[in-house]
Amino acid sequence: MAGAAAGERQSSTAAEASSPLRVAVLGFGTVGQSVVRILTERTELASELALVAIFNRNVARKRADWVAPSVTWTDDAAAVLTAKPDVIVETVGGVELPYGWVSAALAQGISVVTANKLLLAAHAPELLALAAASGARLRFEAAVAGGVPIIDAVRTGLAGDTFTRVVGILNGTCNYILSRMTGGDSMSDALGEAQRLGFAEADPTSDVDGHDAAAKLAVLVGVAFKRYIRTSEISTGSIRRIDAIDFRYAKRLGGTIRQISMAECDASGAVRAFVGPALVPDSSNYARNTGPQNLVTLTGRFGGNTTFSGQGAGGYPTAVAVVSDLVALARQTRSGAEPAWTPTSVSAAPMRPYYIRFSVKDRPGILASITVALARHGINVDAVLQESGFPKDHLPFVVTVEPCEATALAGAMREIDAEDFHAEPVLVMPVLPGE
Amino acid sequence: MAGAAAGERQSSTAAEASSPLRVAVLGFGTVGQSVVRILTERTELASELALVAIFNRNVARKRADWVAPSVTWTDDAAAVLTAKPDVIVETVGGVELPYGWVSAALAQGISVVTANKLLLAAHAPELLALAAASGARLRFEAAVAGGVPIIDAVRTGLAGDTFTRVVGILNGTCNYILSRMTGGDSMSDALGEAQRLGFAEADPTSDVDGHDAAAKLAVLVGVAFKRYIRTSEISTGSIRRIDAIDFRYAKRLGGTIRQISMAECDASGAVRAFVGPALVPDSSNYARNTGPQNLVTLTGRFGGNTTFSGQGAGGYPTAVAVVSDLVALARQTRSGAEPAWTPTSVSAAPMRPYYIRFSVKDRPGILASITVALARHGINVDAVLQESGFPKDHLPFVVTVEPCEATALAGAMREIDAEDFHAEPVLVMPVLPGE
Numbered sequence: 043m044a045g046a047a048a049g050e051r052q053s054s055t056a057a058e059a060s061s062p063l064r065v066a067v068l069g070f071g072t073v074g075q076s077v078v079r080i081l082t083e084r085t086e087l088a089s090e091l092a093l094v095a096i097f098n099r100n101v102a103r104k105r106a107d108w109v110a111p112s113v114t115w116t117d118d119a120a121a122v123l124t125a126k127p128d129v130i131v132e133t134v135g136g137v138e139l140p141y142g143w144v145s146a147a148l149a150q151g152i153s154v155v156t157a158n159k160l161l162l163a164a165h166a167p168e169l170l171a172l173a174a175a176s177g178a179r180l181r182f183e184a185a186v187a188g189g190v191p192i193i194d195a196v197r198t199g200l201a202g203d204t205f206t207r208v209v210g211i212l213n214g215t216c217n218y219i220l221s222r223m224t225g226g227d228s229m230s231d232a233l234g235e236a237q238r239l240g241f242a243e244a245d246p247t248s249d250v251d252g253h254d255a256a257a258k259l260a261v262l263v264g265v266a267f268k269r270y271i272r273t274s275e276i277s278t279g280s281i282r283r284i285d286a287i288d289f290r291y292a293k294r295l296g297g298t299i300r301q302i303s304m305a306e307c308d309a310s311g312a313v314r315a316f317v318g319p320a321l322v323p324d325s326s327n328y329a330r331n332t333g334p335q336n337l338v339t340l341t342g343r344f345g346g347n348t349t350f351s352g353q354g355a356g357g358y359p360t361a362v363a364v365v366s367d368l369v370a371l372a373r374q375t376r377s378g379a380e381p382a383w384t385p386t387s388v389s390a391a392p393m394r395p396y397y398i399r400f401s402v403k404d405r406p407g408i409l410a411s412i413t414v415a416l417a418r419h420g421i422n423v424d425a426v427l428q429e430s431g432f433p434k435d436h437l438p439f440v441v442t443v444e445p446c447e448a449t450a451l452a453g454a455m456r457e458i459d460a461e462d463f464h465a466e467p468v469l470v471m472p473v474l475p476g477e
Numbered sequence: 478m479a480g481a482a483a484g485e486r487q488s489s490t491a492a493e494a495s496s497p498l499r500v501a502v503l504g505f506g507t508v509g510q511s512v513v514r515i516l517t518e519r520t521e522l523a524s525e526l527a528l529v530a531i532f533n534r535n536v537a538r539k540r541a542d543w544v545a546p547s548v549t550w551t552d553d554a555a556a557v558l559t560a561k562p563d564v565i566v567e568t569v570g571g572v573e574l575p576y577g578w579v580s581a582a583l584a585q586g587i588s589v590v591t592a593n594k595l596l597l598a599a600h601a602p603e604l605l606a607l608a609a610a611s612g613a614r615l616r617f618e619a620a621v622a623g624g625v626p627i628i629d630a631v632r633t634g635l636a637g638d639t640f641t642r643v644v645g646i647l648n649g650t651c652n653y654i655l656s657r658m659t660g661g662d663s664m665s666d667a668l669g670e671a672q673r674l675g676f677a678e679a680d681p682t683s684d685v686d687g688h689d690a691a692a693k694l695a696v697l698v699g700v701a702f703k704r705y706i707r708t709s710e711i712s713t714g715s716i717r718r719i720d721a722i723d724f725r726y727a728k729r730l731g732g733t734i735r736q737i738s739m740a741e742c743d744a745s746g747a748v749r750a751f752v753g754p755a756l757v758p759d760s761s762n763y764a765r766n767t768g769p770q771n772l773v774t775l776t777g778r779f780g781g782n783t784t785f786s787g788q789g790a791g792g793y794p795t796a797v798a799v800v801s802d803l804v805a806l807a808r809q810t811r812s813g814a815e816p817a818w819t820p821t822s823v824s825a826a827p828m829r830p831y832y833i834r835f836s837v838k839d840r841p842g843i844l845a846s847i848t849v850a851l852a853r854h855g856i857n858v859d860a861v862l863q864e865s866g867f868p869k870d871h872l873p874f875v876v877t878v879e880p881c882e883a884t885a886l887a888g889a890m891r892e893i894d895a896e897d898f899h900a901e902p903v904l905v906m907p908v909l910p911g912e
Binding site for chain 1: 511515519601602605606609618624625626627628629630633634635636637638639642644698699702703704705706707710711712714718719720722723725726727729730732734737739740741746747748749750751753754755756757758761762763765777779780781782783784785786787788793794796797798799800801802803804805808817818819820821822823824825826827832834862864873875877883902904905906907908909910
């Protein structure tokens with residue numbers, strides 16, 4: 043019998059390996075389109091994930107010629123479920139309509155991947171119970187902090203720990219506005235610029251008053267503490283009240299101002315939560331997080347603080363989170379083993395600008411021989427810097443060069459190293475870009 | 478037959494649910510002890526993970542009374558494998574001895590969790606092939622960046638993306654030394670301090686010359702690009718050559734110096750790699766990463782940059798990574814569904830210091846009435862700040878208070894808000910700690 047059972051499992055595994063997960067995407071807006079783009083462009087995912095249907099209202103005006111012709115386009119959400127895909131991706135937004143579709147899918151054993159924080163904040167307990175009852179899976183990496191894989195970190199990468207605290211910058215619009223204000227902009231100018239760039243809605247209430255971040259915090263509280271809290275119970279403050287003077291005071295206090303979402307859970311399971319403007323020290327990750335970036339710090343009982351930052355919104359970053367959830371669902375029924383690593387030779391360092399520091403016994407013509415050697419190897423000088431106050435027989439100066447191949451630079455440096463003007467060996471370092 | 482197969486699978490699932498993974502820990506040093514501590518203290522993991530054996534040389538001197546009496550202590554590594562645990566945790570270090578144990582385990586279908594970057598850098602292809610052949614799993618979250626769950630992020634949380642680049646600060650010792658030098662310390666003072674604090678070995682060669690980081694980079698290249706590169710082929714530079722003058726030049730260039738590990742993989746699969754000191758802009762995450770912290774940025778083709786930072790070493794952070802791998806192995810044979818979220822009421826914000834900004838029509842006694850109201854609610858004033866140059870009838874000043882309950886502060890603020898000296902409503906913000 044053991045043999046027969048093993049045989050059954052084996053043939054079932056083989057069947058799974060040959061049939062990809064059938065995916066229906068609900069909503070063909072920015073995120074839905076980016077999901078379909080990734081599924082289309084990453085052809086190596088075809089063995090695991092097969093797009094079968096796209097739902098959108100008035101779907102005719104959405105139909106895109108770069109999508110495989112095998113995909114069904116429909117404006118009938120019920121028909122999508124009737125066709126029994128293995129998983130639906132919900133990127134429509136709103137609460138009540140998606141709740142109907144998602145709960146119907148989970149009840150039928152169809153797994154769901156959603157980017158919808160409001161749906162989860164409103165209905166997570168019912169949805170998780172439906173999934174538990176049917177064996178379907180509910181995944182929602184994209185619902186919080188867009189492309190930053192914070193939910194997976196809690197559930198897998200840091201599963202060895204338990205968490206006492208989660209603090210984050212979960213709303214890129216507010217972070218952009220407050221970053222601009224740190225630089226001297228007024229609130230209204232910063233908000234106007236955020237709207238012009240598409241970071242902020244025409245009605246920014248949900249962002250600036252903290253409702254958007256509060257829904258995300260409720261989802262993080264669920265994931266990190268396994269507690270469900272009502273968004274409406276979270277104490278929220280608006281950033282509308284922040285004035286230029288507050289940035290001056292913040293500076294005197296060694297910090298700046300950010301919209302912060304934070305929650306703590308004590309050993310008894312009591313949850314404290316807050317969303318609103320907060321003073322953050324300049325030395326903290328929060329102060330350093332500028333523009334529309336999101337950032338989350340998890341505090342573990344054993345491992346201390348771990349911080350995650352990246353794109354909190356945008357079609358592709360959010361779609362990466364959605365597709366990551368799909369991949370996880372597909373691999374759940376597979377081995378999930380680390381794939382083999384292809385043996386590969388290493389080339390030299392990536393092309394970079396370089397910092398080259400000389401210490402020389404000064405005499406005329408040194409810079410000329412250096413620049414001539416660099417030019418001979420096709421390397422362009424960017425700048426020459428010399429600090430004052432050093433002795434002539436041990437004079438440090440720096441040459442920076444534009445991005446070049448490490449091998450070309452090594453060739454030039456061999457010639458330069460052979461010169462007799464060095465007081466000590468030359469120091470060469472690549473220059474990294476800002477982020 | 479379908480029914481019988483389903484029945485087989487169900488009973489097998491039930492059996493799995495009732496029998497935790499049997500774990501043997503090889504090596505009872507700092508990391509091994511921390512792993513056993515977490516398994517012992519997190520009693521809720523007992524249904525998934527059961528510690529059965531601990532191996533160490535001269536194990537008698539290691540035996541600890543806080544470990545469950547059911548655990549076998551042994552100095553015979555072969556006997557550990559003969560007892561057929563489901564998984565071994567390898568925290569011994571070195572290369573050849575662990576290679577023997579780990580390859581023997583994988584060949585027998587025993588899964589392995591290791592924190593050993595040198596083992597992987599030297600033997601990953603053989604070990605992955607052994608695991609693939611036997612169906613055993615090899616996990617190694619702890620091998621790179623300690624408690625920072627970067628490997629899981631690549632494999633799961635960002636699995637929807639593919640990567641072109643990985644850049645990081647993978648050696649906490651070098652980062653600590655260079656952070657101190659930014660503050661004006663000499664290399665030898667900074668290294669001495671790192672040794673005193675236990676961040677640096679008596680022989681710091683492996684850290685400062687980049688060999689430690691290069692092994693970690695080779696593992697990251699494997700995980701992110703599925704390419705195996707030899708550590709010895711990675712171009713490495715030493716930070717020994719960095720001088721105080723380089724920090725002065727770096728500052729003039731708007732940056733500072735860090736030991737950076739970076740690798741790129743192009744569409745053809747060619748890998749470029751570099752480890753050594755690099756100039757990084759002050760505005761970058763690399764510059765901001767100070768002390769012994771690790772930091773890794775992944776660049777995805779679709780999602781752009783995502784950055785992870787946290788404890789790169791230390792018993793507990795590393796052990797969290799090991800236990801996370803164990804949990805992943807245990808849940809691989811289980812549903813792995815998101816657990817239910819317990820409905821929970823939200824208390825107010827966590828206890829924090831607060832920033833309170835007033836704008837008042839100035840007259841004597843205002844500060845007195847504010848401080849009296851705060852004191853009545855048990856709140857201690859920390860500082861009072863007043864910028865000059867504002868009109869008397871709209872005078873802003875700030876009071877900061879020591880950590881207090883939001884409810885106590887709200888009580889005090891209700892009284893203060895009722896006063897007639899306000900030119901505009903008071904702004905109250907919590908103050909966050911630095912990290």
